Amino acid sequence: MADTLERVRKIIVDRLNVDPSEVTLEAGIKEDLGADSLDVVDLIMELEDEFEMSIEDEDAEKITTVGDIVEYINKNK
Amino acid sequence: MLTGKVAVVTGGSRGIGRAVAITLAQAGADVAIFYAGNRAAAEQTIAEIEKAGRKGLALQVDVSMAEQVESAMKEVMASFGRIDILVNNAGITRDNLLMRMKEEEWDQVIDTNLKGVFLCTKAVTRTMMKQRSGRIINISSVVGVMGNPGQANYVAAKAGVIGLTKTTAKELASRGITVNAVAPGFIETDMTAVLEEDLKQQMLGAIPLGRFGSAQDVAEAVKFLASDASAYITGQTIHVDGGMVTS
Numbered sequence: 001m002a003d004t005l006e007r008v009r010k011i012i013v014d015r016l017n018v019d020p021s022e023v024t025l026e027a028g029i030k031e032d033l034g035a036d037s038l039d040v041v042d043l044i045m046e047l048e049d050e051f052e053m054s055i056e057d058e059d060a061e062k063i064t065t066v067g068d069i070v071e072y073i074n075k076n077k
Numbered sequence: 078m079l080t081g082k083v084a085v086v087t088g089g090s091r092g093i094g095r096a097v098a099i100t101l102a103q104a105g106a107d108v109a110i111f112y113a114g115n116r117a118a119a120e121q122t123i124a125e126i127e128k129a130g131r132k133g134l135a136l137q138v139d140v141s142m143a144e145q146v147e148s149a150m151k152e153v154m155a156s157f158g159r160i161d162i163l164v165n166n167a168g169i170t171r172d173n174l175l176m177r178m179k180e181e182e183w184d185q186v187i188d189t190n191l192k193g194v195f196l197c198t199k200a201v202t203r204t205m206m207k208q209r210s211g212r213i214i215n216i217s218s219v220v221g222v223m224g225n226p227g228q229a230n231y232v233a234a235k236a237g238v239i240g241l242t243k244t245t246a247k248e249l250a251s252r253g254i255t256v257n258a259v260a261p262g263f264i265e266t267d268m269t270a271v272l273e274e275d276l277k278q279q280m281l282g283a284i285p286l287g288r289f290g291s292a293q294d295v296a297e298a299v300k301f302l303a304s305d306a307s308a309y310i311t312g313q314t315i316h317v318d319g320g321m322v323t324s
Binding site: 045 | 248
């Protein structure tokens, strides 16, 4: 879990240009971290590469917080 | 000018698409062409690309079929490793007066000329977004701006391409991808060779520059839009029509 969060955090910090401390499990990707819809698509693509998995569009739509991402990855990888 | 770039040109076996493919190759790009059915013509285009010292790849693709488009783009990636330029040129005509136009004639033209642009664009966005750069050039038509009797399907598709171009440009601008349209006027190709002589003469009268265009005229505009020189231009329609439409 911790390891997944760290890897996710690194990608989010890199992509969204936010401070690592802002990337908590509760943080909303759009609301708190300021991502627009294209950023989210971008992020999903990065995550797919990083974790060598594919995230279906229907699943991607349900992801709103950093915690959702971590949970999804741990469940599906 | 385009050294190290990889281009995909749909409808690249003949006409404007062939001229574009060869011109991009001469400017330094490796070029994959999609063709509908004329393998011999596609191979001729590839031979010209190779003569320019670049790599060529011909793939038979129905651009209106999502699966075919996606697997073809994957093949291009497998062969060339990147896609920098997409030229959506594939197009067909099924001319008829609106009142006589069959539903299939409408659907076929919309599917190839408009949906095909959507599918091919969608299939490269992921690659281009990751690269943080890309050039998409959609071939529209002067008739998409002016209208033309007997071509309701073709005109609707080509006008649709202009709207699609503007929207795609806005969606992808923040990722360094530019999207523009080129609207050729009357260009001498197989597609226009079938038109009647008196119609041609009538059209000539409507062209301020007093001549029909060549596929090369169009290819030069595409080459500019495919290059770094056009970096600050997006969402535009460049008319290559001898002055038929002035905006």
